[in-house]
Amino acid sequence: MHEALERYFETFPAVRSYVLDEHAAVRKHVAIFVGDDQLVDRQLLSDGVDEGTVVYIFQALSGG
């Protein structure tokens, strides 16, 4: 996942600080799915991502 996100941010650098905090961890209210499964390692992003798997990045449903 770390590698996948880095490639994403290379293409769209402005997105980085919206998905990751200053310590490179996934922001608390951002949800990442690897296929249908939620990302497990939100600190180091060590989850594996198979070729062809779709990664989804969502914002949590909260606030008003």
Place this chain on the structure above:
Amino acid sequence: MATRTALVGTRKGLFVYDVDAPCPTVASTHFVGSPVSSVLCDVRDDAWYACLDHGHFGVKLHRSDDHGATWAELAYPAYPADAVYAGEPASTRLLWTLAVGHASQPGVLWCGTIPGGLFRSDDRGQTWHLNRGLWDDPARLEWFGGGYDHPGVHSISIDPRSADSMTVGVSCGGSWYTDDGGNSWTVSTGMRATYVPDGRAEDPRIQDPHRIVRCAAVPDVLWTQHHNGIFRSTDNGRTWSMFADVAPSSFGFAVAVHPLDPDTAWFVPAQSDEIRVPVDGAMVVNRTRDGGRSFETATTGLPQQHAYHLIYRHGLDVDSTGERLVMGSTTGSLWHSTDGGSSFQHVTDSLPPVLSVQYV
């Protein structure tokens, strides 16, 4: 009379108002839908800054060099890897206040954040550095959150006589001053807290000055609306003296001081810390013109029945003449005054909750 423009940062966007036009109008809107936690106009280069609090996507900082026609996203003040808060890496939770640096330091900006970091930029907000003098002071560990979960720097006041001299206000962490440009800091004394055991009441490190402002023309004079009352310093923020029992209440958040007259300051009282609405539902603004010996209560133009507004820390501003004031409430109303706060005119009641106002 020339119209004056005010930046109004709200829970759901930045609204630019021509506040004292015959029919006050919204000149432009920006970041609609996003919380704008703080706004700043740098009078030195006419740049506008907007601090955003996206929540899910973190805090962000934007600058406009063309009065809002276009905005550029800048780096936000971020804590270095070795900055720890409560056992975890510190992370910027809120950009609470922005301040322009000393007149002799063009491009310098300061930013106060939650959880308690003071940041400096030397390049108009392009890059930021945590002030280690304050962050590494052991007394910081005594600070705690008030209103928010974590402590924060909400007031930054540069001494116009020296770029090395400044005062910052922390909730809840007291009033701090430096005379060496921020390398070392000293906590000021004289404030008193009633929300801690008596033995800690005068501990300067746990005080909750809600907002600290300085008289531009007489910089030794600063005023504070504290959680437990109104305080004034006449020695450049070294010590503070309390004005007790100000009617109808000495609780509130906002304070403004006349830029030319250190004896004139404005406050917007609420009933108490347990009941944060105007006393008896009547919205008023208090003004002293004699250095706190007496206070006048303005009601003209303000709702006097069933009004439940609260003016936050940064929700009141005075212009450079001291004659105009603008204030915005948590229930989305905006007022302004053109007679030094003797009376107010209603501008709108349709805004999102107002977090920050500033004259341009």
